[in-house]
Amino acid sequence: MSSTSSTTTTGTGTADGTRLTLEIWHPDCWGLQATEAVDAGLLVHTAHRTVDGTVKGHFTAYADTAGRLDEFVAFIDESPLTHSTVELGQGTGGTASDPGNVTRELFVEYEPEHSISETLVSHGFIHEASVRVEGGVEHWPVFVADGRAEVRDRLEAIRAETDATITISKIASPAGDPSGVPDRLDRxxxxxxxxxxxxxxxxxxxxxxxxxxxxxxxxxxxxxxxxxxxxxxxxxxxxxxxxx
Known part of the structure; x- marks a missing residue:
């Protein structure tokens, strides 16, 4: 599991850097499996290593109904790829900035090999905003301090290392949208x-x-x-x- 949108935009990646949204699938990821099995989604806020070497991440789970969200959280908790799932609160009605009608905050613990986050970082991709996971795909807003030719090489290396499927759904120069401002469709x-x-x-x-x-x-x-x-x-x- 990892630590926004399908409309292609235009822009010029320069030597000063490139902003991208990557659509990623990779093997053995509980979040991808959960969102493929249940019609619900995840926003990934933060993730960090524990002293035991596992990863603990903070997520917002969302769905159209409370029943669907219960099914989704149960799938995550029962997954053989997660160690523990802690709920910060029961299902609540979403606000205008939430992506679903019902949301729940979660802390999930899992093994680092079930994430692609560290591989992206090791190849120079800087995570800029919350990752969205829906329908068995992760949507990563990232920045990389290279132009487009170098980005292609870096992505090919990641694909080879992780057996991941990676496509670019958005690309822009650093002067494009400010980091941290989500596409409104992500709501x-x-x-x-x-x-x-x-x-x-x-x-x-x-x-x-x-x-x-x-x-x-x-x-x-x-x-x-x-x-x-x-x-x-x-x-x-x-x-x-x-x-x-």
Whole structure:
């Protein structure tokens, strides 16, 4: 397990450094297995080595419902790849800055070989903001003090060492978005993001609208009521003025 978004941006990596968002899968990771098995996600805040050589990390687990979150936390706790799971609080309603409707703070202890964090650091990738884990993929916002050619070489070395699958979903120069400021889409659950992005692609928010809610719901394979609920919650999180 490790210590944000799929839209590609443009920018110029220079000798002064490059900002990237990496999408990563690697073997034997309890977080990847948990988010692939249960429709929920993790935000990874901090992780540190203990005196016993294990890793303890602080996470926010999130899901659409309390029942789904219970299932998710139970999967993590029962995983053979974790030593212990300590809950800081029971499930609560998410705020506008939370990625899910229900969240829970966790401390999880595990072995360092089940993380790719130290390998990234050893190859010069500096972790810039919370890592998001959803659908069996880790989304790493990182900075590396090299241009694009050197970044490619470093990523190839990591792939070879860890048998990881790594793709770049965002790339920008150091003058791009400030570090530590999350993409607003990271506030959304996978279902909310899927509904919102599809609505944008189909010009649902254009005037006049190019697609109906019924058509969007059919394309997503959900009811019209469910689609509208996803869009309503996505819009509330994206438009919250307190975080503008």
């Amino acid at each position: 959304l659950t996978p279902r909310q993001r899927e509904a919102f992005e599809l609505a944008c692609e189909r010009d649902y928010y254009a005037w006049p609208r190019e697609v109906s809610t019924r058509e969007l719901a059919e394309e997503l394979g959900v009811s019209k009521t469910t689609l509208l609920e996803h869009l309503r919650k996505a819009e509330a999180k994206l438009l919250n003025p307190d975080d503008a």
